[in-house]
Amino acid sequence: MMKIINIDKQKWAGGVESLSKSYRLFGPVKDVDCHNFKELKQGEQPDLSYGNTKLSPKSVVFPPSEAMFTYSLDESNPEHHILKDVPKDYSPRAVLGMRPCDAKAVSLVRMNFDTPEYRDPYWMDAYEATTFVGLACENPCASCFCTSTGCGPYNEEGLDVLLVDNGNAYIAKALTEKGEKLLASGGFTDAGDASAVDAKKAAAEAKITAKIETDKLSEKVIMDLYDAPFWHDVAFACINCCTCTYACPTCWCFDIQDENKGCEGVRMRNWDSCMTPLFTMHGSGHNPRDKKHQRVRQRFMHKLKYFVDKYQKGIMCVGCGRCVQQCPVNLDIRTVSKTMNDYVAKS
Amino acid sequence: MDAYITKIKAISERLLKDGTVEAVIGFREGTLPTMSEPCFIKRSDDVKDLVWNANCRINLANYLTNRKEKIAIVAKGCDSRNIVNHIIENKIKRDQLFIIGVPCKGMNDKDTGALQDNCATCTHRNPVIYDELAGDLVEEQTGVDKYADVKKVEAMTTDEKWAFFNNLYASCTRCYACRNACPLCYCPTCFVDESKPQWVGKGEDPIDVRTYHFLRAYHCAGRCTDCGSCEAACPQNIKVRQLTKKLEKDCAELFGWEAGLTLDKRPPLDTFSIDDPNDFIK
Ligand code: SF4
Ligand code: SF4
Ligand code: SF4
Secondary structure (H helix, E strand, C coil): CCEEEEEEHHHHHHHHHHHHHHCEEEEEEECCCCEEEEECCCCCCCCCCCCCCCCCHHHHCCCCEEEEEEEECCCCCCCCCCCEECCCCCCCEEEEEECHHHHHHHHHHHHHHECCCCECHHHHHHHHHEEEEEECCCCCCCCCCHHHCCCCCCCCCCCCEEEEEECCEEEEEECCHHHHHHHHHCCCCCECCCCCHHHHHHHHHHCCCCCCCCCCHHHCCHHHHHCCCCHHHHHCCCCCCCHHHHHCCCCCCEEEEEEEECCEEEEEEEECCCCCHHHHCCCCCCCCCCCHHHHHHHHHHHHHHHHHHHHCCCCCCCCCCHHHHHCCCCCCHHHHHHHHHHCCCCC | CHHHHHHHHHHHHHHHHCCCCCEEEEEEECCCCCCEEEEEECCHHHHHHEECCCCCCCCHHHHCCCCCCCEEEEECHHHHHHHHHHHHCCCCCHHHEEEEECCCCCCECCCCCCECHHHHCCCCCCCCCCCEECCCCCCCCCCCCCCHHHHHHHCCCHHHHHHHHHHHCCCCCCCCHHHHCCCCCCCCCCHHHCCCCCCCCCCCCHHHHHHHHHHHHHHCCCCCCCCCHHHHHCCCCCCCHHHHHHHHHHHHHHHCCCCCCCCCCCCHHHCCCCCCCCCCCC
16 A cells, blocks of 8 residues: 655755655755756755756666776785775665656666676665655656656655655655655655645646657568668767766776776776777777767667667666757657658569 | 748759769757657659758767768858868868858757857858858847857956856766767767776766866867857756866967868968977067
8 A cells, every 4th residue: 555645845844854864865956057956965955846858867776887896916915916895875865856757867877787697796785775765757858758658747756755746745655665765764644635646646647749659660671671761961060079878878888997006906887888889899909880870869769669679678768868868969769750651672 | 041941942852863962961840849850862853851940969970970971061150160060171062062041040949949150150151161052141230249158257266167067067967969969079089988098987977977078178279160069069068168168269369260160271280380489488
């Protein structure tokens, strides 16, 4: 039975204060001209009046740059050339006010980091330490198309709590035990009533008019799409930056780098991007994706075909619209998806 | 603008039909109200897709690097200057190109809709090199102070400068959109991507981030046309031109040089002259 709690907005700040005693808190805060998720400093409040953040909150469990090991190359050190784990803080943390699309993205990314064969310890330990508190969207941005990606402005997948802004109060739906625990620890105990939610949800969904067409993707033959003639035209404008992949909540690729200072070193992993030539450069110097259209094709084939076929859970995109808004040359995943969806190979 | 595009389409169609060029590089309509998309048109039937508006801010010279075919390119003032750079630096041959010059009145900032910063102080709105114009030449702006913001930084104390630059790049994710949108940045492997030796770390260390920015700016010295493509491309709205403009100003003051205006002179930093200023040697 899902618990519904009423959070009077007057009590929100105090509740956040209490939460900060048992959780490391992350929330949207305004940088210079946009919002981003940051770890909240003591006494800092998340700014829940934001539209959407420039970068997604994926960084809370998947930092852009993360130290994994340290090592010493100093042979007078008896432990030289031995990788040592970097101590990590996996004490409970909570993301406050993330958008439902970004939460769904976390569950998509989990499919990659938590499989029967492999468990990525860094991502999974951070994920398990986190309680995800969502904030339903009342005023989706013009470039949001979440309703056609199997998500939506009130979507609950991946969340532990969903907050719905109801004027003077938030209606809080505790969706998991973790969520209930967080609400209790914030001192949010007033019983609430979710009767207003359905109408608000329908109103928010109705505001989303942008769409992505994906219905025929799963029936296409992979090699037909791969060999389709449109990739050069699709890719022409692309400058192969990492804007789209860094902004995307569902992009999970990383690179491993060693950095030394003198004899002491750190092995870290950094976000990587399939859009750069370096991503696939082999040690031999051969690069299987050395052309721009090959890299662009990879990004869209992964999101819109390989992922679709592998997991049968739809596309690897939640429709947050970040890549559409931020791409410097307006390469739009919705246009590409339509091109792929409509494509019929000549027999 | 409407007159421009009619002319751009007519010229493009003619060139593709009579075989003067194999392709036209221009812009087509974007999917967002403030965006146009660079495109490569090969068939005269597709010429109808071309557009011209205040969102054609990305520098198209960027798409010419090392191309082999005969190409027509739509070029506003700054694009034409970068085409000059490209020809001087052997990235494209003049006789491969048919330049459709577009006298420009400035591009709009994609977020605010206001005139882009670099356009507000631009003094080369007219293409400096072209084969045919898409409209009458426009009056060049005079009396603008191109370097007001640079002078502000120059007047700062060392500590203030340190704080200013720390702050400037604080939100940089090193997506490299600024580098990749820049027609000058065509190195097959950029120094930041080298691994033998590795010049800069690839993580989020602010020293590495700034090393990237400072070195990239120096590689643009005497070449940057202040087209603003880098700044327009940056998803984090970082004012990356603050560095390149300082070097542009230095080149103007030390060498009386403005990049991309002529095919007949080597840029000051890739040639030696007995008159080069030596005052920096103390
Ligand atoms: S699609 Fe756009 S954002 Fe992505 S790499 Fe290409 S130019 Fe950059
Ligand atoms: S592909 Fe684009 S719209 Fe889809 S989730 Fe990623 S950033 Fe958002
Ligand atoms: S485009 Fe912006 S965020 Fe990307 S590397 Fe350049 S300054 Fe940094």
